[in-house]
Amino acid sequence: MGSDLKKYNTVIIGGGASGLMCACRLAYNRMTGIAVLERNTKPGKKLLMTGNGRCNVTNDELDISLYNTDDPSVLASVMDKYPVSDTKEFFGQVLGVSLISKGELVYPRTLKGITVLEQMIRYLGSHDVDMITDFHVTKIADGFVINDSIMTDNVVIAGGGASYPKTGSDGSSYKLISSFVSSSDIIPAYPSLVQLNVRETDIRKISGERINSRVTLVIDREEVASETGEMLFTDYGVSGICIMQLSGILNRYRMKGIKTASVVVDMFPDMTPEKLSAEVERRGGKLNGLLLSDIADVVLSRKGDVISNLKSFVLTITGTRDLDSAQVTGGGIKLSSLTEGLMIKSHPGLYVTGEAVNVDGPCGGYNLQWAWSSALSCADDISGRSR
Ligand SMILES: Cc1cc2nc3c(=O)[nH]c(=O)nc-3n(C[C@H](O)[C@H](O)[C@H](O)COP(=O)(O)OP(=O)(O)OC[C@H]3O[C@@H](n4cnc5c(N)ncnc54)[C@H](O)[C@@H]3O)c2cc1C
Structure with a gap:
């Protein structure tokens, strides 16, 4: 040979x-x-x-x-x-x-x-x-x-x-x-650098919509990282560069063992709650002109205070997409x-x-x-x- x-x-x-x-x-x-x-x-x-x-x-x-x-x-x-x-x-x-x-x-x-x-x-x-x-x-x-x-x-x-x-x-x-x-x-x-699956099903109605936001990763009730940028709603959860960046961090925590994880989306990172509240009031409690109307419908249909939901829209993470969809291993x-x-x-x-x-x-x-x-x-x- x-x-x-x-x-x-x-x-x-x-x-x-x-x-x-x-x-x-x-x-x-x-x-x-x-x-x-x-x-x-x-x-x-x-x-x-x-x-x-x-x-x-x-x-x-x-x-x-x-x-x-x-x-x-x-x-x-x-x-x-x-x-x-x-x-x-x-x-x-x-x-x-x-x-x-x-x-x-x-x-x-x-x-x-x-x-x-x-x-x-x-x-x-x-x-x-x-x-x-x-x-x-x-x-x-x-x-x-x-x-x-x-x-x-x-x-x-x-x-x-x-x-x-x-x-x-x-x-x-x-x-x-x-x-x-x-x-x-x-x-x-x-x-690593992968989309996130979430529990909440209301966002399926806005699959395909994007929003500029500040997204904070919360693990076991502690804020561990934040990213600002365009987030994409999908059938399974959320995507976009800011989500990908957070996913790598999440995965490393998961390997150490965690109980709960969520992303908290601030849909108006450039506005204080007071300023946002004044804007919403000026529109008679409606969100027209502030948000895409289908995203607004989802936010308004959630329980609780509208301003809190706009500033802290919670999505509970159930996992990440698999290696087939990950940008990096x-x-x-x-x-x-x-x-x-x-x-x-x-x-x-x-x-x-x-x-x-x-x-x-x-x-x-x-x-x-x-x-x-x-x-x-x-x-x-x-x-x-x-x-
Ligand atoms: C959608 C997407 C977008 C990305 N965008 C960016 C970006 O903009 N900037 C950035 O920095 N990174 C980006 N990345 C990550 C980047 O592409 C990878 O980290 C990089 O390509 C890794 O280079 P590599 O040479 O190690 O592996 P690869 O580029 O994956 O190359 C490995 C090669 O080896 C070959 N191969 C594998 N096994 C065998 C075998 N047994 N025999 C013969 N050949 C084999 C494969 O066919 C492949 O061609 C992106 C990744 C994806 C998936």
Whole structure:
């Protein structure tokens, strides 16, 4: 069998954000014998979905403390060494992707994720990196031998997490990793940045309606976090960026064990109760012109004082949507099991990057930035070890 094996220096499993970036950096470092193995017919399926197709590449005001991980100090080392500014420079100077900022959010100038993907693929094509698609990695044997057909000195598991499995990242990263580490090195995957299910059924009547609000997450009667932004009512509960941001926090509390959770929606965060009360009085107790009439009907049909219901519209959380709907996966291989170069400490030459690692952040470019930074760190580590 041995002589039939195709040989590479580095094989990257997964042609998503982190796998492609890792390959680009290896090529930039003049490494040869690089292959990307992607199970789909084309790479970058999830990348094209990001930011509603616009691809929120990173965040100019990135705050490292907002990431969730088991090892904040390794995370800080990686992010300090490969910060937003360096990533933007690599995109601009090396990959030729022109970026623009909208507030703190950074996008390709074209506002299309396809520009990011095309430029990466072009770069790989012009640097002799093999892009092997329709290749589903199911086995990494010691050595490293992949699917009994490829032999390589280094392996990068960049197969993503387990959210939006239809994009190809269906949790197979964890299966591949688990043959090399013990189960205590992997935190089981859970949905992070996900919609919330709620008990109250009255909001089904306003499914599809959006409202600008301040939403506070209350756990065991304590306010633990608030977000302001557009919230969407749905058949099952609530969605929108502000809800997604709170869901990650909720999930982490749930893992520790909680009794009750709710979101309290302030539909008029810009008005004091007194000012709102005067406005409602001016309208003869009606909410016309203040709220969409179907939302107003739901608020007015609730028991209790109208102003309290407008300022503190309570929705009892019964759970979150599952991984199929989550934008990001929490959990994965513990960062504490990896070096700063993202190599599994106990297995020289075996690396894990991107969402497969136990690092997840809020909306706003944080998760792609982790994919880029972890990939850059990994590629430089491989390059350094190979010289
Ligand atoms: C709808 C949506 C919108 C998002 N928007 C943003 C945003 O605007 N900004 C942001 O920062 N983040 C966003 N994210 C999160 C971001 O997309 C991910 O965190 C990021 O793509 C993770 O990169 P990755 O390379 O680790 O994994 P992925 O991008 O998931 O790539 C993994 C790749 O590996 C392949 N693969 C998996 N297993 C195997 C295997 N066994 N063999 C071969 N190939 C395999 C998959 O097919 C896939 O192509 C969004 C996510 C979703 C779902």
